Amino acid sequence: MSYALTTHYLEMTAPDQLVPARTPEPEPHIEQACVPLPELNRFLYTAVGGDWYWRDRLAWSYADWLQWLDRPEVQTWVLYDRGTTAGYVELERQAGDDVEIAYFGLIPRFIGRGLGGHLLTVGIHKAWAMQARRVWVHTCTLDGPAALANYRARGLRLYREETVERADPGAPDGPWPGAR
Known part of the structure; x- marks a missing residue:
C-alpha cells in the first residue's frame, strides 16, 4: 500500500513579513536551552x-545528538506552560545566512x-535575530493538521511543493514504544 506524500517548502525573506499570533493568557514562558543536552x-x-x-x-x-547540538548554528527554544514543558522550536543557521x-x-x-502560533512567532523573531537572510521551513502531509496553516498565518510563503x-x-x- 502506498500514499502520496506532499512536502511544502515555505519561506520569509524579510522580518516585516511576520504576522504575529496573539499572545495567550497567561503568557507562556519561552527560554533558550543554552547547554547542549541530547537528553x-x-x-x-x-x-x-x-x-x-518524526523518525x-x-x-x-x-x-x-551532541555533535548536532554543540554548534553555534543551532538554537533550541523551549516553551513552558505554567512550568511544564509544552513544545519547542529548533533553529539552524545554514550556509548563505538562511x-x-x-x-x-x-x-x-x-x-x-x-500556544503554537505564539511559539512560532517567537521562533521566527529568534531566527531573524540570528542575522538571517531568509527564514524557511518545510512541512508535509504527515505533520500535524494545523502546521501548514500556522506557517502561512505567520506570513511564511510557499515557494515549492513536491x-x-x-x-x-x-x-x-x-x-x-507502546505509549499509544
Missing part, C-alpha cells in the same frame, strides 16, 4: 513528533490553545 532534545523530538512520524533522528546516538526552522511543535496535550509516492508508514510511534 532534552531527544525528549522534545519524540514527545512532539511521535504522533507525526529521522530516532537512530541517533548520544554522540550524534535560518531553517528545523523542528517545531507542541506536545499533543498543549495543542489547540493558541509530491512523491511512499510506502504506508504504518501507525505513528507515539512518544515511546
